[in-house]
Amino acid sequence: MKNFIFHNPVRIVFGKEIIPTLSSYMARNEKVLLLYGKGSILNNGIYDQVTQSLKQAGITWKDFAGIKPNPTLSQVRSAIAICRQENIKAVVAVGGGSVIDAGKAIAAGACFDGDVWDGFLKKISWPQALPLYVVLTISATGSEMNSAAVVTNEETQAKMSFYSPGTFPKVSFLDPTLQYTLPEKQTIYGAMDMMAHVLEFYFNGTPDTDVQDYFSEGLMKTIMKHLDIVLNHPKNYESRAQLVWAGTLALNGLNAAGRDKGDFSSHRIGHALSACYDLPHAETLSIVMPAWMRYVYKQDIPQFARFAREVFGLQGSENDLASKGVQAFQDWVRKLGLPLSCVDVGIRMDAIPSLANNPSIPFPLGTLKPMQSEDVESILRLSNY
Numbered sequence: 001m002k003n004f005i006f007h008n009p010v011r012i013v014f015g016k017e018i019i020p021t022l023s024s025y026m027a028r029n030e031k032v033l034l035l036y037g038k039g040s041i042l043n044n045g046i047y048d049q050v051t052q053s054l055k056q057a058g059i060t061w062k063d064f065a066g067i068k069p070n071p072t073l074s075q076v077r078s079a080i081a082i083c084r085q086e087n088i089k090a091v092v093a094v095g096g097g098s099v100i101d102a103g104k105a106i107a108a109g110a111c112f113d114g115d116v117w118d119g120f121l122k123k124i125s126w127p128q129a130l131p132l133y134v135v136l137t138i139s140a141t142g143s144e145m146n147s148a149a150v151v152t153n154e155e156t157q158a159k160m161s162f163y164s165p166g167t168f169p170k171v172s173f174l175d176p177t178l179q180y181t182l183p184e185k186q187t188i189y190g191a192m193d194m195m196a197h198v199l200e201f202y203f204n205g206t207p208d209t210d211v212q213d214y215f216s217e218g219l220m221k222t223i224m225k226h227l228d229i230v231l232n233h234p235k236n237y238e239s240r241a242q243l244v245w246a247g248t249l250a251l252n253g254l255n256a257a258g259r260d261k262g263d264f265s266s267h268r269i270g271h272a273l274s275a276c277y278d279l280p281h282a283e284t285l286s287i288v289m290p291a292w293m294r295y296v297y298k299q300d301i302p303q304f305a306r307f308a309r310e311v312f313g314l315q316g317s318e319n320d321l322a323s324k325g326v327q328a329f330q331d332w333v334r335k336l337g338l339p340l341s342c343v344d345v346g347i348r349m350d351a352i353p354s355l356a357n358n359p360s361i362p363f364p365l366g367t368l369k370p371m372q373s374e375d376v377e378s379i380l381r382l383s384n385y
């Protein structure tokens with residue numbers, strides 16, 4: 001096991017009927033930015049629950065609606081300007097990864113005199129940010145309990161992230177019932193993303209990680225089992241709850257501890273696809289991750305064989321098992337109806353070279369097999385077999 005420091009300051013409030021308590025964690029009589037997406041929270045009652053709680057504490061708010069999936073830099077910059085004009089003291093992000101990530105960038109950018117994009121380009125870190133409160137409405141990214149923000153610069157077609165001690169949410173409210181209204185497709189996207197987060201660490205090449213591996217395998221089996229239940233019974237509270245907590249644990253640092261950093265090749269390549277084609281994050285992962293696995297699995301046959309055995313219950317010799325595990329994962333992705341190739345989402349083969357050199361992808365890429373742009377091209381072509 002590698003040395004590590006684990007510190008996660010996010011307070012989690014989990015369960016039913018918790019939204020009324022939101023404002024009890026916030027400073028009274030201040031003005032906050034209420035950030036949300038394209039309108040689902042207006043239709044399903046979540047907006048009313050949140051604002052009711054704010055009113056009770058004398059907290060006033062300025063709405064900033066319309067954060068889009070794959071949030072953009074221009075939206076973040078506009079919201080930062082509003083925070084300054086209106087003397088905003090905190091950000092309340094009500095939504096999924098897109099809203100939460102925009103919230104982190106806004107909270108940090110509002111406390112910084114320069115341009116927020118500099119933080120993404122790693123020129124600066126964010127020691128300070130406005131306090132961020134999260135009401136999670138879709139489980140997928142783990143953003144509710146980590147410090148990462150992922151934003152797309154539309155001008156440069158770069159989808160990039162930052163991590164900073166100042167941008168952990170102060171409190172995140174995880175009420176599984178808020179997810180009863182998710183379209184089936186979004187629930188599937190969420191599960192795909194959670195699995196990918198677990199796998200980015202599981203297959204990062206670090207040896208001697210039994211406790212982390214069993215933890216990861218438990219998360220993956222939980223995600224697959226309860227996704228099946230929720231797809232048939234979208235209002236099954238217990239299964240929603242299992243998915244919510246699994247999604248948070250998949251990317252809150254626990255799964256990473258002792259393993260060092262994740263591989264994240266699939267995510268980085270996926271970000272290039274989203275930056276250029278505005279694809280949902282999970283669709284980029286369903287295209288890239290099985291192809292990446294196929295491309296790299298010979299680097300760590302024992303771990304891929306373990307994956308096949310422990311997660312899919314397969315048997316056989318180590319070499320056979322390793323490739324069977326990749327196939328089983330790809331079959332799971334196919335069964336969910338997610339795209340598996342660039343062609344499936346209309347990306348032409350002649351776009352692949354420029355995608356492989358998109359600024360969203362840092363080189364050398366990944367930890368299991370450090371890669372260059374030629375490798376990325378090969379993976380994207382492999383997705384089309």
Ligand code: NZQ
Nearest residue numbers: 037038039040069070096097098137140141143148181182
């Ligand atoms: O915009 P509204 O109308 O709210 O609709 C949203 C959106 O269309 C809808 N939705 C959310 N909750 C709902 C609901 N619809 C009905 N009922 C509800 N309760 O779901 C759609 C997708 O929302 P979004 O926030 O985009 O989803 P997700 O949580 O998957 O976030 C994706 C973003 O997070 C980034 C991704 O790259 C992408 O930009 N990621 C962030 C990470 C992090 N901060 O740690 C890590 C991830 O790997 C990922 O990169």
Ligand code: ZN
Nearest residue numbers: 141193196267
């Ligand atoms: Zn992800």
